Amino acid sequence: MATRGFTGRPRTAEAARRLPPGQYQTEDFPVLSAGPTPRARTGDWTFTLKAGPKPVAKWNWAEFNALPQTKLVRDIHCVTKWSKFDTPWEGVMIDDLFEAAGIEPPTGFMLAHSIDDYTTNVPVEDLVGGKAMIALRYQGAPIEPAHGGPARLLVPHLYFWKSAKWVDGLQFTERDEAGFWELRGYHMRGDPWKEQRYTDDP
């Protein structure tokens, strides 16, 4: 059903190819978060990998920066409808993180934890195989606090709330445990190409 009188913006073939349904392209980098921006100092920052309640590996800021660093340029898609093309990130691939910890994923699910107690759940298969990283740099510079610095999870093929800001840990869970927004009406997986925005989206 067409909306009377609505034509929309002129659309390029490239935008049509790269924009998931319901998204629009933006050039700036909007910020969305549930509360104040936490004040994280890299001197206090640690990253903990856990299997259930049990810590498997822990890195401080210097140790984490000494892990192999990889660059990824990806399109990102926020559930609030904006998409941004070709965002350049640098950080530690989740594959390299697991290798450094000497761990094979013991379960199929993970929960990302942030210093402000934010959590979000991501299946392991969305994190491995070159798909995701713990990003430390954006556009060649440390990530600004409002955008999740010092470190944020980057899972660019899922809606961007899955790319937890201020991340300080990943935890294997037995089941797919809902995180912060997933408990508040948002989808458990969040694939933008399937438009999995809200809980009951297929």
Add this chain to the structure above:
Amino acid sequence: MSDAVATPPATRWRAATITSIERPTPRIASVLLQVPLGGYAAGQHLDVRLTAPDGYQAQRSYSICSPPGAALVELAVERLEDGEVSPYFHEVAQAGDTIEVRGPIGGHFIWHPQDGGPLLLVAGGSGIAPLVAMARERAARAPGMPALLLYSARAWDDMIFRDELIGMASRDAAFRFIAATTRSAPRREGDYGRRIDATILHGILASWQQVPARAYVCGSNRFVEAIAAALVDGGMAPERIRTERYGGA
């Protein structure tokens, strides 16, 4: 993390009929919709979808301004330069037109009367939209509960809901409404004619003599960052501060 609210399945697209569009300020279209939403909470938003003749669809989210239980759902659509959906509401849409919506959406930036107070609401520009729903809900169901709404806008005539909020404050001593206009002089005693900074905010809170149980801050990212940081600096626990940010930096 214990405050999660189960959101009912509300995400099916449904037709909504525009019953009227008013222009409370030059930049705002106040859109009233007839749509059976069922219940919603103050602070929640709707997704709006428009479809072009070639099948292309554009979606945007708009906070609900009307309080829970209102007969019509009110959205305040700010006209954005180079916008795609907002110009439709400002230039094309008229009463009787049908659009698609889904919702209500959002389980965090919401307030129920049973959440209690004192309640601090801080709005920048069109960030007033979800906060006016909370102020209206409080006036209807929790009058007497201490609440303070601090509303920053460019000019006095850019303040959506201004007269309603002044009236609300004049009828209820427990509700304070303070306006800050960044490009025009203050109009009332207690208003400010400049940008809200930490000093102003701390002064307002000290003279209010209430300790907010919760603060809701909505506006541009720059505005929200400044206000939330000032609240934290003033001693408010970050988990008591809920934010919603519009648009870019």
